[in-house]
Amino acid sequence: MAKTTGLIRAASALALVGALLVVTPVAYAEGNKPSADYAPxxxxxxxxxxxxxxxxxxxxxxxxxxxxxxxxxxxxxxxxxxxxxxxxxxxxxxxxxxxxxxxxxxxxxxxxxxxxxxxxxxxxxxxxxxxxxxxxxxxxxxxxxxxxxxxxxxxxxxxxxxxxxxxxxxxxxxxxxxxxxxxxxxxxxxxxxxxxxxxxxxxxxxxxxxxxxxxxxxxxxxxxxxxxxxxxRDYEPRGIPVDGTAEPKNAPLLKAGQYLDSMKSPETKYYSVDVPKGARVYFTGTVVLPSATTDGYKYTTVGAIGPDGQDCLVAGDTALAGDGFEGFPVSTTAKVPLVDSSSCTQQEGRYTFSIERKEDALGGDEVRPVEIFVFVEPPLKKGGDSGPQAASSDGANNGKAEFVAPGGDPVAVTGGGSFADATALPGSGTYSDSLRDGETVFYKVNVDWGQALSYRITAGPNPNATGLDAMMSAGTILYTPLREDYDRNVSVMDSKTIAEVRPVSTTPVLYNNREAEGNPYVGPNSVAGDYYIGINTRRRFSETQPPISGEVPFKLEVSVAGEPVAAPEYVELEGSSFDTTSENAGGHERAKPSSALVWAGLVAGVVLVAGAGTTLLVLSRRRRR
Missing domain, CATH: 3.40.50.410 (von Willebrand factor, type A domain)
Incomplete structure (x- = not known):
């Protein structure tokens, strides 16, 4: 499985670079990965x-x-x-x-x-x-x-x-x-x-x-x-600049890749993507919040309209920040055509996606960067094996892996400031880092087909303050390979006690999990790749006072369980091409409305290797407001 796993990592790095880069799979398999940006x-x-x-x-x-x-x-x-x-x-x-x-x-x-x-x-x-x-x-x-x-x-x-x-x-x-x-x-x-x-x-x-x-x-x-x-390592938004429209008509046409827009609250913007026959598109909207963000609830909702104007996601896929999870990017994914649905199932053509941003009265209305991630998954080969049946969500832990502490002395690491800068962890192990008040950091762990991820965080105590001022939250959100908010937990520490954050776990990653995409525990884990662990600390009282100075130590214990299984075999999309022109690779051209069906660039988010199984990352979790 080494070749498949390497290609998955390569595809993930490619899609997150913030430019519409289209390269050959050979160059990517050899490690020609784009570089990440850093805060000046x-x-x-x-x-x-x-x-x-x-x-x-x-x-x-x-x-x-x-x-x-x-x-x-x-x-x-x-x-x-x-x-x-x-x-x-x-x-x-x-x-x-x-x-x-x-x-x-x-x-x-x-x-x-x-x-x-x-x-x-x-x-x-x-x-x-x-x-x-x-x-x-x-x-x-x-x-x-x-x-x-x-x-x-x-x-x-x-x-x-x-x-x-x-x-x-x-x-x-x-x-x-x-x-x-x-x-x-x-x-x-x-x-x-x-x-x-x-x-x-x-x-x-x-x-x-x-x-x-x-x-x-x-x-x-x-x-x-x-x-x-x-x-x-502060979060620096990135992507090809794009201007979403206020109405579905004339929405800019996007290829596979990453884009950058901005939105106030409340506001809704529209974008379009052409879906080839038999393929699926995953469309992620990520609202980037400041690390020391204010109180209040923040919502990001992604919707989809089919080629015939039908509403594919009635209530939309919604992600939430607030109540101990302030400072995390608010990220959610829509996917079409749908599998577990009576509409928008096997229809090719132009889909229109919406991103809605809103906050409650405490959240503010400042303009924030919005990263848009478009990923295209081709169909399986005719008669190809899709692998084991979907994971079961039965049992006390909803079918998710039980956390088993990996043991060993902690290895010091420094988390990255964003998805693109996430620090790669080699797999199971114990790691240590530290956070300042209001800071959010990211790590990524590759999870292959058939494997499941679980991890646990222990933070504190907070040595930098006393009394109520010493109370801080330690929170974590696990994102799927395409940044879908999968699960989250939070705990509280003070100057004497540690925050023991309840473990976060996934079910085994299987292609057929999409058959249960309405199940929030199983459906999102339908494509292998890099899972993202976000960790944040934030003071819980005296919100009007300056942030607490100093750092809070924490330990991250990671377990990747299960033996890899054979990857599904995808077909190469007819008419797709590798476009390596500097115009598409530069990352500065604005996306414009277009009436042509765009095929070139679909492989910017998908690495296609005949007979080797192929890579894609994703699946969204449906949340209803």
Whole structure:
């Protein structure tokens, strides 16, 4: 099954890249996977005169230790990271006569862009510490150098308090937060006193970031790469830009791939997809919410209208966020033609899909990004074996796998910030990570035909607060390979007790589970591929106060049970083609209404290999409001 599993992973990575990429299955099977995006980040390094102190350990000055730590993290940066470098204190001395100039001595040495490790190394190694510490002005300049929209971060390393205020650094951070800037500032205090620690902590808390304490050079070297990893993993929406229409007429025609729109609340938009004879289309709408999202319930509903105008999903497929699950993307899937239905069963032609977004009175009406994922599944070969019959939902656990702890010492991992950046886990095992207040991270686990997934989360206790302020939720949502919200659980921790989240499990993944697609436990598990585990922590009280600073540790235990079975054999869709033109691969062309039946690009979401069994990912769960 290795070949089938590899192709499943390849197809999943392809569809999630945020561009309409159409490649040959051979290239994909060999690992030619598209790269993920990362949230832009600006690193701000203190090069003030105090950094010349030789007290960092091992005979190093503070500047030497900071350079060593920075060079280490630069070596570890992903090739697709977008990182810049700002510094202060290198252009003047620290005498009283030089203060006016020294407080403006801030330089952006490397603009934020695709990482250039050589240039970053050269800039870091060339730092000569001499002057003042204008933290407030440096934060303003770093923020101005970052993109105007989307998740982004500043990581500040300083060995002392601002010596140039006004503006006070904490007020600068608070002002950025008040402006609605989707930015976090993480601060690292390097051998700082209590006053500087308080100031740097305030800066981080104002934007929902974290403060980290580094007592010596070795500690700084261990902390800084982790802080940068955390800064890079905020959710960054992606996809080919598309404008859905307010009415079904003239809805833009989409091929297989991923698209990006935006919607306010309440609002409904329409899109169309051509379904070839015998094929199925899976259409997922994902509303991306901010990590520290407000209270209230948020709904995403996906509907489908058949070629003859019939309503295929009477109440639509609805996903919900709220009540302990704030901050997760609100994601749901529609699939047509239907299997367990009296209409929209075996009809080819143009289907129109709708995405409806709405929130309750507490939820707000801000415009949010909406990712749209279109996936096409071809029919089985004539007379081909579809595999074992559908899983049974009988029994105490509704036919889902019983969780069995995998045992072993935890392996440290760092979760990704989105579906596309989800950290791949090798399978069964015990893993450890940590989360800041309001943060959501993602992992993916490949589940082959015939296998079932189960996992358990243990989080906390929360060491960063006391009393009611220490109460935090630890929640998880499991998404199918096409991001359908399958199941969820939540628990609560405080400063003394841990959150023991009840295990989440699936039934075995079988092609014939679609025969029971009305069953929420069985139907969604009808296509093998990467399942996505989302994990979130969030404070449960004092919602108007700043997020809790610091991190909460958690343990993730994963079990993949069952021996793989033979994959179903799909046919290659007649008339399909591999289109590798740069126009389709660039990811920036807007989808436009069209009257032509579009076949090219269907394989962007499906890898077709004759005689080898084939891959597709998905199945939706029907939720009624």
């Amino acid at each position: 980040m600006m690193l701000v390094l203190d090069a003030s005169g105090s950094m010349t102190e030789a007290d960092a350990g091992n005979g190093q000055t503070r500047m030497d230790a900071a350079k060593q730590a920075a060079n280490t993290l630069i070596d570890e940066l992903p090739a697709q990271a977008k990182v810049g470098l700002t510094t202060y204190g290198t252009g003047t001395g620290s005498t009283d006569a030089e203060k006016a100039a020294g407080c403006q001595d801030i330089q952006v040495l490397n603009e934020v862009g695709k990482v250039n490790k050589t240039a970053l190394h050269d800039a870091v190694n060339g730092l000569n510490p001499r002057g003042y510490t204008p933290i407030g002005n440096a934060l303003k300049k770093a923020a101005e150098a970052l993109p105007d929209e989307g998740p982004r971060s500043i990581v500040l390393v300083s060995d002392g308090i601002d010596t140039c205020a006004p503006p006070p650094p904490c007020e600068v951070a608070q002002e950025l937060a008040k402006q609605g800037v989707d930015m976090r500032i993480h601060t690292v205090g390097f051998q700082v006193d209590a006053q500087a620690r308080e100031q740097l902590t305030c800066v981080a808390q104002a934007t929902g970031g974290n403060y980290y304490d580094a007592a010596d050079g070795n500690t700084l070297g261990g902390i800084l790469p982790r802080v940068v990893d955390r800064a890079l």
